[in-house]
Amino acid sequence: MRIVKKHQERKKEFLDTARKLFFTQGYEQTPVEAIIKKVGLSKGSFYYYFKSKEDLLDELTKVLIIHILDEVKQTVQRNDLDAVIKLNKTFAAIGSIKLENIALIKTLQKAFYDDRNIYFRYKVYQNSTDMLAPEFAKIIRQGIEEGTFHTPYPEENARMFFELSFILSEKIPKLMIEMDHFPENAEKIERELGNFQFTIERIVGADSGSIHIFDHDLLEKFLDQLAVQHV
Amino acid sequence: MRIVKKHQERKKEFLDTARKLFFTQGYEQTPVEAIIKKVGLSKGSFYYYFKSKEDLLDELTKVLIIHILDEVKQTVQRNDLDAVIKLNKTFAAIGSIKLENIALIKTLQKAFYDDRNIYFRYKVYQNSTDMLAPEFAKIIRQGIEEGTFHTPYPEENARMFFELSFILSEKIPKLMIEMDHFPENAEKIERELGNFQFTIERIVGADSGSIHIFDHDLLEKFLDQLAVQHV
DNA sequence: CATATATAGACTGACCGTCAGTCATTTATT
DNA sequence: AATAAATGACTGACGGTCAGTCTATATATG
Structure with missing residues (x-):
């Protein structure tokens, strides 16, 4: 069952998750996949919200x-x-x-x-x-x-x-x-x-x-x- | 015919080439392959001289x-x-x-x-x-x-x-x-x-x-x- | 008012190209 | 024969792409 959320809400989830990971694992050391996994969404989703x-x-x-x-x-x-x-x-x-x-x-x-x-x-x-x-x-x-x-x-x-x-x-x-x-x-x-x-x-x-x-x-x-x- | 050189001499070739490339292309933007190609040697050679x-x-x-x-x-x-x-x-x-x-x-x-x-x-x-x-x-x-x-x-x-x-x-x-x-x-x-x-x-x-x-x-x-x- | 149709936009995941690093093997030197 | 120098195919991780799916909502239709 797919959960759909509002644009800004979802974006904030990505940003919050990325923040935690970047601070604890480092930027280069955090693959986009790790952010995706934690948010619980897909690769395509990530690139839907951020162009890179x-x-x-x-x-x-x-x-x-x-x-x-x-x-x-x-x-x-x-x-x-x-x-x-x-x-x-x-x-x-x-x-x-x-x-x-x-x-x-x-x-x-x-x-x-x-x-x-x-x-x-x-x-x-x-x-x-x-x-x-x-x-x-x-x-x-x-x-x-x-x-x-x-x-x-x-x-x-x-x-x-x-x-x-x-x-x-x-x-x-x-x-x-x-x-x-x-x-x-x-x-x-x-x-x-x-x-x-x-x-x-x-x-x-x-x-x-x-x-x-x-x-x-x-x-x-x-x-x-x-x-x-x-x- | 393969050209073999002394350890230090070869190492210097790698370092000189890397220096030029790092300054003109950047470190992250220079793949190891680019250094190898310019020196004219192989991947294995590079890792023979440098561990990373x-x-x-x-x-x-x-x-x-x-x-x-x-x-x-x-x-x-x-x-x-x-x-x-x-x-x-x-x-x-x-x-x-x-x-x-x-x-x-x-x-x-x-x-x-x-x-x-x-x-x-x-x-x-x-x-x-x-x-x-x-x-x-x-x-x-x-x-x-x-x-x-x-x-x-x-x-x-x-x-x-x-x-x-x-x-x-x-x-x-x-x-x-x-x-x-x-x-x-x-x-x-x-x-x-x-x-x-x-x-x-x-x-x-x-x-x-x-x-x-x-x-x-x-x-x-x-x-x-x-x-x-x-x- | 209930139901069918259309549209936007959130979301998917297989796939691609790039790159650092590995390793079994071959070639040259002493 | 033993050692040092050199090879290049291969692996796995990663950032990024893309064609297409799903869902909520708006709009039209009977």
Whole structure:
């Protein structure tokens, strides 16, 4: 007995299923057949909704970012926050480091952060930057007006903020994965985050120590928990 | 009559051929069969020398970087140059922007800088950074001793220098490709380079305007030539 | 109002071309 | 004879195509 559904509903099923698989198995490592099987439909169906596997990827990455974009836009719109606080909130929103979600990171480490999955991450990074940087540029311009930031390149800085965030989000999971054999990575992670914060300050020309992108105590707890898991 | 050669010699033939094809067609877009055909040998031969296509990629990326590493090491060793000059020479050596070689860039644009070839570039970037950053860190430490640089993160800054260089080398070709339809990209390229220089200065804590990573007049000429080609 | 007919669009799955990788075998060198 | 170099048919996995089927709904007909 064949179950027929509305266009958008079915499409969402494909996208949701693909999202789960891409994050746990990787993009290249997920055959279209695996998506089909899980949705319970046929090959023809898949290509009825998407003109190629890559087409689905494009749609998926955009969907992934829209939620974050909404959140960031709301933050940017507010007029009761200064630029530094908005910057911190934006960094938290893009969630390069989700301190509160160890389980997720540990799952993603296996496939999402695998070298062979770089194409997927690359697409997410690209679309994120394109969609979010213009909003972030507004924050930097606000900071310049407020006198806390000093830079002749607000637009370029905005893009660079995301690019550096993504580089960071490439490094941290790698260091975490190796923590079993290299406990000193905990210290490296702290250095990387410290350096990141420091770099952002310098790039936007903010006072040293004025930007607080992560909570030091929370990070300690996080790294402790991560270490415990490996015993 | 079958031509038999020494192991290393044959291997080099495969690597050289693969290099040419990967740069002009892309890594994923180059089937092993294409490499074989050009070398003039068989499938079995290929797998006699390399245990996988990826294995060849690994070897190739390392070979690609060794020459640059030698050049950078020589620069770093010298004791007649200050840190700023060494930094400039290193940037020139990694050749993110080869101002003198338009033809090469135009060729590479088509395949090398294509999104789908990100895996190849990623591997090159990864290995480059791992192999070159330690040398570059020496330059930054020299700069700190000389009092021209001021940073608590020389090692991290060194890696970041390469990471930002690669981001730049992702952007510039994209802007160049689009110059046909967006002549204003010439200006964008200048801004990107200006921003890059400015950012490096800030990251290593050097005086504003002290670092000169590219020659302004040369860039103008370069962009003019690029524009002409499209007429 | 009930029933036949037509149309859109959701869905099927066998089939195709491409490609990385395998292996039993042959050829050349020492 | 033993070892190293080279062969090419073969396999299996994968992305993508296509001619055609099924089902719900709209429309016409008696």
